[in-house]
Amino acid sequence: MSDQSINSHSALNDVDDRSLLEDADGDLFDVEQDFDPFAELDDDELDAMLAKAEGGFDATASGVPEGFRSGFVALVGRPNAGKSTLLNACFGQKVAITSPVAQTTRRRMRAVINREGCQIVIVDTPGLHKPKDSLGSELNKSALSEIGDVDVVAFLVDATKPIGRGDAWVAEHVAASRATKILVLTKADIANPQQVTSQLEEARKLVDFDEELVVSSTEGFNVEAFVSVVASYLPEGPKWFPDDMGVDASDETLVSEFVREKVLLHTREEIPHAVGVLCDGFEYKRDLLKLHATIYVEREGQKGILIGKRGEMIKRIGIEARRDLERIFDTRVYLELDVKVKQGWREDQGQIRRFGYSADE
Structure with missing residues (x-):
């Protein structure tokens, strides 16, 4: 990096x-x-x-x-x-x-x-x-x-x-x-x-x-x-963090967010708001970073749109997310994506916290 x-x-x-x-x-x-x-x-x-x-x-x-x-x-x-x-x-x-x-x-x-x-x-x-x-x-x-x-x-x-x-x-x-x-x-x-x-x-x-x-x-x-x-306008004070500190997002969070960004850019109507992403696989193997992320939606119809005809939509999302992740992690990335349905997750406080979207996070 x-x-x-x-x-x-x-x-x-x-x-x-x-x-x-x-x-x-x-x-x-x-x-x-x-x-x-x-x-x-x-x-x-x-x-x-x-x-x-x-x-x-x-x-x-x-x-x-x-x-x-x-x-x-x-x-x-x-x-x-x-x-x-x-x-x-x-x-x-x-x-x-x-x-x-x-x-x-x-x-x-x-x-x-x-x-x-x-x-x-x-x-x-x-x-x-x-x-x-x-x-x-x-x-x-x-x-x-x-x-x-x-x-x-x-x-x-x-x-x-x-x-x-x-x-x-x-x-x-x-x-x-x-x-x-x-x-x-x-x-x-x-x-x-x-x-x-x-x-x-x-x-x-x-x-x-x-x-x-x-x-x-x-x-x-x-x-x-x-x-x-x-x-x-800042007060005089110490360096609160080391010079090489970047952002407070974990590597898994960055994977989830950049996958979600590609979903937002390529879908319309209710789908972007219904999407949550979790990175559930993160493994370095020599000069390759193997990642797995699951995209969650609220209805079966949304899942079909995200996958696309012959898998073209999910393939495009994966390719574009991988390019950003290779830049961030400065290594080759293999990214595998799944799409699952989690009905009504946006009204479920437990699921909101699971995705890391809670105000207390």
């Missing part, structure tokens, strides 16, 4: 909130449990953490230069606002899946961005929307839980679509956050000047933003400016 390789045992999995001593509900964390969130921190990092909790930070003790900044920024907004695309652009590699389909992002993903003088942990969240099932409710809970638990909230608004009630609803939650608030107007490459001006004016009515930026993640326009602006 590259220097920004994916670490399936990422320390990011061990850190679910900024206080480290409380869970998402404000309850004290039970340090007697087998799972220890501090296990991978050395003495200097622990000292720096305690110093910060007490209101001070000693750069010398933490081993970082004076004035070093670090912290967390959450990307929030309506579905398809460009959150995952911006994360990929900042990270410099595609690690979050993208598609034109709503609910593409179902899992909160954190990516560590290292720049001179700062370390930023970018948190990509599911698009906020009016839920139609238990899955949708869990995705909203997951996104909203991040707004109050970061240093900076970046509210992403699509420059090409008029601001509506959905954006206003998201804005209410952003406005209530104590974090620094940045308006990020996305997709500048396909918006005309009139749209950009109008969107900026309407967005300013919703929230008192500390900063605003117009970006194009696909063209790289103002991506580094976004990183710089976020860094300027």
